[in-house]
Amino acid sequence: DVQLVESGGGLVQPGGSLRLSCAASGFAFSDFEMNWVRQAPGKGLEWLAYITGSGSATYYADSVKGRFTISRDNAKKSLYLQMNSLRAEDTSLYYCARETRLNHHYAGMDVWGQGTTVTVSS
Amino acid sequence: EILVTQSPATLSVSPGERATLSCRASQNVSNNLAWYQQKPGQAPRLLIYRASTRATGVPARFSGSGSGTKFTLTISSLQSEDLAIYYCQHYNSWPLYVFGQGTKLDIK
Numbered sequence: 127d128v129q130l131v132e133s134g135g136g137l138v139q140p141g142g143s144l145r146l147s148c149a150a151s152g153f154a155f156s157d158f159e160m161n162w163v164r165q166a167p168g169k170g171l172e173w174l175a176y177i178t179g180s181g182s183a184t185y186y187a188d189s190v191k192g193r194f195t196i197s198r199d200n201a202k203k204s205l206y207l208q209m210n211s212l213r214a215e216d217t218s219l220y221y222c223a224r225e226t227r228l229n230h231h232y233a234g235m236d237v238w239g240q241g242t243t244v245t246v247s248s
Numbered sequence: 249e250i251l252v253t254q255s256p257a258t259l260s261v262s263p264g265e266r267a268t269l270s271c272r273a274s275q276n277v278s279n280n281l282a283w284y285q286q287k288p289g290q291a292p293r294l295l296i297y298r299a300s301t302r303a304t305g306v307p308a309r310f311s312g313s314g315s316g317t318k319f320t321l322t323i324s325s326l327q328s329e330d331l332a333i334y335y336c337q338h339y340n341s342w343p344l345y346v347f348g349q350g351t352k353l354d355i356k
Contacts, residue, residue, distance in 0.1 A: 159343070163292075163347075170335060170347060171284070171286075171292060171335055171337075171347040171350075173337075173344075173345035173346070173347060185344060187344070221291055223292075225343075228297075228301075232280070232342055233303075234284075234294040234296075234297035234337075235282075235292075235294060236303060236304075238291035238292055239291065240290075
């Protein structure tokens, strides 16, 4: 089965750091671009970060640029999100999501994990 | 930044009836728009990409239409399991994605 499983969430104090992981299985991980998307309690979806299949290029939402870093280890079939300088407003459920393509064109985020919860509070 | 605005915020529809959800972009995004369904307590699920192409396994009662700045997700005959929040996402500025705020679909 194609699957993504996030881990690493937890309670952290403002200004602290946390590293999220996303373990992929059931597909050729290195062939796919990946994203992190979050959802604050009772709120909508917010895209955070993107990484190419090789890991050579990354892009970020303005809200996390300079604080969060997306990376991947294709040998371990894992995606990561290093989060620094955390704020209360970063409290959310964090999803990793696979991006798919059709004829080289973006065709949506077709596989999502179940998410890992990050709470930033003193 | 191109924003997408969804309406209405909440929609109540009876089983078997048609549901029509709207997504409007602040600028022309061509057909670079996707729709996602999020059921309570679940991760989002891709329904539609390229404004009107159904993703694998999505029932035919879901259809997407529109281009430019106005888009519609239609559920032709609502079923109880369609209770969910529906999000549009534009990718005209790929890979800088923007989601709408969502439409909550209630079953009457």
